[in-house]
Amino acid sequence: MTGEERRQDPGAAVMARDLREGRVSARELVEAYLARIAADEPRLHCFAHLDPAHARAQAELADAARQAGRPLGPLHGVPVGIKDIFDTADYPTEHGSPIMAGRRPREDSAVAARLRAAGAIVLGKTVTTEFATFAPGPTRNPHDPARTPGGSAAAVAAGMMPLAVGSQTNGSVIRPASFCGVYGLKPTHGLISRRGCLLQSPTLDHVGVFARCLEDAALLVDVLAGHDPADRATRPSASSGLARGLHTGPSLPPRLAFVQGPAWEEAEPATREAFRELAQHLGDRLVAIDLPEPFAEANKVHRTVWTAELAHHLGPDLARAPELVSPQLTELLEDGRRVLALDYQGALAMRDLYNRALDEVFHEFDALLTPAAPGEAPQGLESTGSPAFCSLWTLCGTPAVSLPILEGPAGMPLGCQLVAARGDDLRLLRVADWLVGMVSEAAGEGR
Structure with missing residues (x-):
């Protein structure tokens, strides 16, 4: 996928609207992303786990739900990647370490469960550093494969998916977003539940997101945010409403x-x-x-x-x-x-x-x-x-x-x-x- 093609790629919010209104099918969208992955993955090594047949099966279920007139979530049919430290019941979760090789969680993490409830397609698990610390995985920077991507932003930057979920205990959302040229958003600590996520530091662990525009980042955080009794850092609150409120700010320029x-x-x-x-x-x-x-x-x-x-x-x-x-x-x-x-x-x-x-x-x-x-x-x-x-x-x-x-x-x-x-x-x-x-x-x- 060329840089020009990536710039013309519609955002996740546009994709979700087109999917709901039947202008494109989830299967068509997944096939387009799988084609991009097939072209660039041998060079960039963004995925720890990818099952194209499973991605297609999720897309077919999403299309069947729309055709049956069922209620559709805000990310219905939209492919999303998840860092390989979040438990997924349908994919391994190995934390970037041979110690965890073959680990198959029985339940989804809060992040994966909320994505599925919103209708998203879990496209695959992106590479993480060893236990999300410093020892890097094989992923390369899509702008220059001789340089580090810094973390999980590479697949979004390469156009392999419109959205991805990552984590930050030090700098693993903001830094890779900077290196790869995408939007990286680390919300307030406790806005998104970490249940089923690798536990490093309860004081510092954050869930964050990568996107190609602010609207998409806001939409993804809205889907993921919410109170979870299993994560004491979260708290009962009204909907974050980030996507809805993004363009309704005060008329005075900020200071x-x-x-x-x-x-x-x-x-x-x-x-x-x-x-x-x-x-x-x-x-x-x-x-x-x-x-x-x-x-x-x-x-x-x-x-x-x-x-x-x-x-x-x-x-x-x-x-x-x-x-x-x-x-x-x-x-x-x-x-x-x-x-x-x-x-x-x-x-x-x-x-x-x-x-x-x-x-x-x-x-x-x-x-x-x-x-x-x-x-x-x-x-x-x-x-x-x-x-x-x-x-x-x-x-x-x-x-x-x-x-x-x-x-x-x-x-x-x-x-x-x-x-x-x-x-x-x-x-x-x-x-x-x-x-x-x-x-x-x-x-x-x-x-």
């Missing part, structure tokens, strides 16, 4: 704060220049601010919480086959075992301090603007790249979105990250929609 954050020293020169130019374009709508001094230690605080909880939740299982655990994950587990209870509790207290400070910032600003990654996707496949620009926002549980509106010096995508207050996911998407419009308008004027 943004540019935040360098604790990882600014990692930003590549081209990234700094790109954000300088963006700041010039936004003018007085963007104000540069410095976070208080304690934020300088935020990434260390994140690592303390992460490794301690990782060692607690994964350590016993992995200890049964240490020879099958990568050096990267072994190091994380060892770091976690060394964390003292006093230091762990202190890190949780710092998280609360950060959130109180951010609440004050969000009284003045609608959203914060910051890089999504240090730069373009790095060369090579030995690493998934640095999550340093994501760790603080994951630690605090704030909603964040990566917007594919910038470009690096090698012509690779460069994401722009927006962050909003906890629970303010709709405002985040409205600001993102405004910013995308501003940048598109400026690009049009420049031609």
